[in-house]
Amino acid sequence: MLYDLRKMTSSLCHDTCSESGYQFAGLEYGAECHCGNRISSPRAPEEDCSLMCRGERGSPCGGVGRLSIYKVEEQLPGHRKFRNVHYSGCYKMPKATVGTFPIYSVQTNLTVQSCIETCTDKELPLAVLRKPHCFCTWTSSLFSLSQQPRDLPCVGNRDRNLTGTAVSTEPTDDGYYQVYHTPVLDSRCKERMFLPQRSDPLVALSSFPGAGNTWVRHLIELVTGCYTGSFYFDGTLYNRGFKGEKDYWKSGRSICVKTHESGQKEIEMFDAAILLIRNPYRSLMAEFNRKCAGHLGHATDAQWKSKATLLVAEWPDFVASYAPWWASHALSWLKFGRRLLVVHYEELQKALFPQLRRITSFLNVTVTEERLLCAQTNQDGHFKRLGSQRPSFHPFTPDMRRMIDSFIHTVDQALKGRNISGLPQEYLPR
Known part of the structure; x- marks a missing residue:
């Protein structure tokens, strides 16, 4: 399922389902897109589909518990384009x-x-x-x-x-x-469930915002078949299939719990943690994109250059505030975390299977090879930004770079101080 509260259109849903190989596209609640190959429910009255698409005036997008269903246009053989091949x-x-x-x-x-x-x-x-x-x-x-x-x-x-x-x-x-x-997606890998018994210990999936937490949750759920939880509640992620979003984070029913917290008290509430670290330059840009355009969108050139709004700080102020947080987040978990597994986003991209094996071993979960292959098949899911759209100018000034590079050096030394491998070379120069 695809969810876009602000920009959902019938064509966006149609294209998503077409690229995923489905025959029907269904829109619900004005913002949700569902794909499928068969219709199993009887036809409902037209007036039940009274909600318009959030990003397209005059186009019906279902209703409450009702779908506006479109037949995906059949493309000529050899001309169909698919996502996730x-x-x-x-x-x-x-x-x-x-x-x-x-x-x-x-x-x-x-x-x-x-x-x-x-x-x-x-x-x-x-x-x-x-x-x-x-x-x-x-x-x-x-x-x-x-x-x-x-x-x-x-x-x-x-x-x-x-x-x-x-x-x-x-x-x-x-x-x-x-x-x-x-x-x-292999039908054997679609099932998700909460843990049948309370998990002990309570494991955090901790990261700085923009470090790929949602993507890693997707991979963990895919490879283990278990829901991940969250210290927060994000309705957008819940509607995309992360059902652990609504579960109380301390229930013990989730295999791990997303958090961006970095205070000593919040860290010590967890018995163990996967600390996900990503290159700060990429993390900062990803989080700014999310604040401006949601989980899948990109900020425009105007937003990179614009003044602050009620929702998003001006880019220089954003960097000045968030770059120190990138460092303090990692340093705090390295200092107060009881049992840590450090995972680098870039290494997970380059070596998916070895890194997933490290993660599942840390979570004390045995996974089948078929599940690992499923993770490779659908490794991106619908939870990563498509393409690598960037501003037409370089957003980081020399002063920003000097500040961020100093934080990279500090975190690198802290990792080695705990006998953990330092940051990947691509984060540097030191």
Whole structure:
């Protein structure tokens, strides 16, 4: 589900569902977008859908418990564009194995695009292809994380960043198949639940705002099947599927609890913590974007240059206030945190599986390889800003940089003082 309180439009919902491979787009409450492949409820009176889209006057966006349903426009084969399509690798498999996959087709003019379209329509998360054969299946141990995919037989014949262009594929060696993740989330990874018994200890997922806390919560829920909680309540996140938002943060029913707090009292209320740290330059920009344009939007050039408003401070004042907080947040958790696992946002991006294994081990949760593969398949979800839109000018002045670099050095030394690896080199110069 996609939620946008201020800018939801029928076209935004339509495009989101289309890019995720669904046939229907449904709008509710004027701001919520739901996607699906079938309609299971009877038709309701038109007057029940009386709410207009928040970002589009005159366009119906459902009602209270009612959906305005649109049929996603069917695009010509080979021209459909999908979100969250990832190249997995080139695997060697015997014919007897691929013959057990649930969907199989022969396509004379097979392309990566056409095979992904086939598997997306069949609601299966993996497209496995070798000209002229296209197979569709679920994630499984066949695509073992410990088995290094061999790229050599498929070099020159894959499209790692699928954009909708039809790309021919034909491995050079027998028995090798290209594997792509489609936009479909494996049905076995959709289930979420609260912990059946009270969790002991109480674990924080602590970060400075803008450090990727929501993204990491998404990954933890995906890989463990358990809800994460929050020290706060964010209705937007609740409506996007984070049901732990409404649960009392000390209930012990969540696998970990989001917090941005950095006071000694607040830190010592937790028995353990995952401390998520991100490059302060990127964190500051991400948080300013969120304040100006919500969880998925970007601030405009005018907002980067504008004066302060009732909701958002002027950019220089924002940096002057938030940059010291970035440092004090990490320093406080390093000083008062009882049991810590430090995770760097950038390292999680670069090495998803090893970092997720560290996190789940710290949480004392055993996860299956299929769940880890599901995390790779849907690692972005709908919780990351799309694209890397930035202001047309460099927002950090030399004075800002000197201040921020000094904070980087201080936090780096504090980490090493607790016998923890220092900050990634890309945060520096020191």
